[in-house]
Amino acid sequence: MLVVVTYDVNTATPQGRRRLRLVAKTCKKYGQRVQNSVFECSVTPSDYLLLKHDLQELAELESDSLRFYNLGANYSNRIEQVGLQRHLPSDDIMMV
Template sequence: MDILVTYDIATDKKSDARRLKKVADLCAEYGTRVQYSVFECRVTPASLARLRAELEDTIDWNRDTITLYRFHGSINDAKTILGVALDYQTGNPWIL
């Protein structure tokens, strides 16, 4: 299944940068960065559950927001790009 992961990690404190990097690194393990805080991912139900659990363990629940959008078809069928398109293709789910 294709998902879109978006996040807004609070970074008002110097120590918050580590949490922001961890969230970005986790998302990069599962998909492709298409904007600074946006990743397109092709996942299995099991890998989605792992990603969600890892993100839940990482964020500050009182200050951060992560939104996961699930697509019932291909994410490529659901998107329209205006301007410069990135050169990448969402591939098959990764078995982790």
């Protein structure tokens, strides 16, 4: 299933800037960045629960915001790209 994760972390303090880096690093473990503070994560249902748990543990919920958009398994017709694409579609073959 595809989950889009967006976040807004309060970076007014050094601790906030550290949280921002940790949130991004955690999201990178599960998916790929498609815009600043936006990740597309192709995950299993159990990985989705882990992702949510990990991010909620990092965030200060009084000052930060996390949003999860669950697009399900048949997501390809729900995404429309306009302009520069900054990532590879996760269902394409990637070669190094």
